[in-house]
Amino acid sequence: MPGLLANYSRQRNPPLAEVRHIPGSDGPWVVGHTFQFIASPLEFARRQLAEYGAVSRTRFLFERTLSLISADANEFVLLDRAGNFSAYRGWEPTLGQLFPRGLMLRDGDDHRYQRRLMQPAFRKEALAGYLARMNPRIAGAICGWMQKRELAFYPAVKRLTLEIACDVFLDVELPNEIDRVGEAFFDLVEASNAVNRIPVIGRKYERGLAGRRYLARLIEQRIAPRREGVGTDLLSQLCRAQDENGLRYSDAEIVDHLIFLMMAAHDTTTSALATIAYALAKHEDWQTRLRGMSNAFAQRALMHEDLARLEEIDWVLRESLRLYPPLTVILRRTVRECEFGGVRLPADVPVMVYPIATQRMAEYWTDPDRFDPERFSPARSEQRRHPFAWTPFGGGAHMCLGLHFAEMQVKAVLVQLLHAARLSVPANYHAPFQLAPLVRPSDGLPLTLAAAP
Numbered sequence: 001m002p003g004l005l006a007n008y009s010r011q012r013n014p015p016l017a018e019v020r021h022i023p024g025s026d027g028p029w030v031v032g033h034t035f036q037f038i039a040s041p042l043e044f045a046r047r048q049l050a051e052y053g054a055v056s057r058t059r060f061l062f063e064r065t066l067s068l069i070s071a072d073a074n075e076f077v078l079l080d081r082a083g084n085f086s087a088y089r090g091w092e093p094t095l096g097q098l099f100p101r102g103l104m105l106r107d108g109d110d111h112r113y114q115r116r117l118m119q120p121a122f123r124k125e126a127l128a129g130y131l132a133r134m135n136p137r138i139a140g141a142i143c144g145w146m147q148k149r150e151l152a153f154y155p156a157v158k159r160l161t162l163e164i165a166c167d168v169f170l171d172v173e174l175p176n177e178i179d180r181v182g183e184a185f186f187d188l189v190e191a192s193n194a195v196n197r198i199p200v201i202g203r204k205y206e207r208g209l210a211g212r213r214y215l216a217r218l219i220e221q222r223i224a225p226r227r228e229g230v231g232t233d234l235l236s237q238l239c240r241a242q243d244e245n246g247l248r249y250s251d252a253e254i255v256d257h258l259i260f261l262m263m264a265a266h267d268t269t270t271s272a273l274a275t276i277a278y279a280l281a282k283h284e285d286w287q288t289r290l291r292g293m294s295n296a297f298a299q300r301a302l303m304h305e306d307l308a309r310l311e312e313i314d315w316v317l318r319e320s321l322r323l324y325p326p327l328t329v330i331l332r333r334t335v336r337e338c339e340f341g342g343v344r345l346p347a348d349v350p351v352m353v354y355p356i357a358t359q360r361m362a363e364y365w366t367d368p369d370r371f372d373p374e375r376f377s378p379a380r381s382e383q384r385r386h387p388f389a390w391t392p393f394g395g396g397a398h399m400c401l402g403l404h405f406a407e408m409q410v411k412a413v414l415v416q417l418l419h420a421a422r423l424s425v426p427a428n429y430h431a432p433f434q435l436a437p438l439v440r441p442s443d444g445l446p447l448t449l450a451a452a453p
Helices: 034-039 041-052 070-079 085-097 108-122 124-145 155-169 178-191 203-226 234-240 253-284 284-297 302-310 311-323 403-420
Strands: 055-060 064-070 148-150 330-335 339-340 343-345 349-355 420-425 446-451
Touching: 034 055, 064 070, 070 330, 070 339, 070 343, 070 349, 085 330, 085 349, 085 446, 108 124, 108 234, 108 253, 108 403, 124 155, 124 234, 124 302, 124 311, 124 403, 148 155, 148 420, 155 203, 155 253, 155 403, 178 203, 178 253, 203 234, 203 253, 234 253, 253 403, 253 420, 284 311, 284 349, 284 403, 302 403, 311 403, 403 420
Parallel strands: 064 349
Antiparallel strands: 055 064, 148 446, 330 349, 339 343, 420 446
């Protein structure tokens, strides 16, 4: 993601002499490659790769940045066996004020400790409880969708995932506030892509900060009663979580973690569901296959024990995330000089890796721009050509903690939706996807819904 105008003065912009040996350019005066990237991270990465190779020098506004584009680069940066990179210092310029001290913005022992304390909230028994809470809301939403012949799917499913997040994470009904919560999360995510972050002038960024303040107040007032309660929602579990010495999260840590987790669960799951719905509407053969799998269940709602039986749904999910990973790039910053691919990477330089590009490289994938879920079947297993060719959930120590929650939620919605509806779009329709800051269809993804055959 591009850096931010207000924060650049706090960053050490590496002199050209330090990175001159790396192929690339500073791009247009002042703006660098910022707007090229925002327009399409995929096309930007492909141009960089074609012109300069797997390691190149770029610039976003005043910050020189290194683009590393290959599965080997993903492994080198995300696995980070030598401790060359900081996740906190990579994300802080972009997300530091919006999602301060979220799990993604922590390093080393602090990250490991915070993650270990949080893990019980994402174990099997906790996930099964979350699923039981989701299913009635999913059923109610789809019933409402079926009363309309035409549906803007993205805002509809975004509303559903928001309601699920408020229930599963906070155990609250917010009939009078649900729209405000949704606006706050939308403003937070959009602010992460703001170029101008000067207060007053940078209205997009200021709206994001206001959204965070609102969400923090909403969570803070609910913490004290949950400390000694027995609730099964995520907030209650974070309030009761403790280490072997009896130490617990502070109120501030709970706020920071929950805002970040709710954003990730809400926005990234919405993105995944939209890309899957679009793929199934365009590929009716796969929609029919998955509907047959869903109809094999005696009940219409997904049970936790059914998750292992959804093999072909899993292929479609993985293929959709391959083509459109919700987070198109992952940021780090070098903490020491290191070398990759024979190129010296200076210390204290931002680094970007590109799942959106490596997941569409012919080196790893057959006909990479084509929707082909069977590439994930046991017979083909193209993802095994390189362990870091498919990285929509990141990798290494910062692998997404909530990935099983996200997959479960997507599958729960799909099973009920395919039971109820046949999804279609005009034959000549191609969804216009915005790829930054998160993948989403810019037209809302208009779908036609008919009763399932």
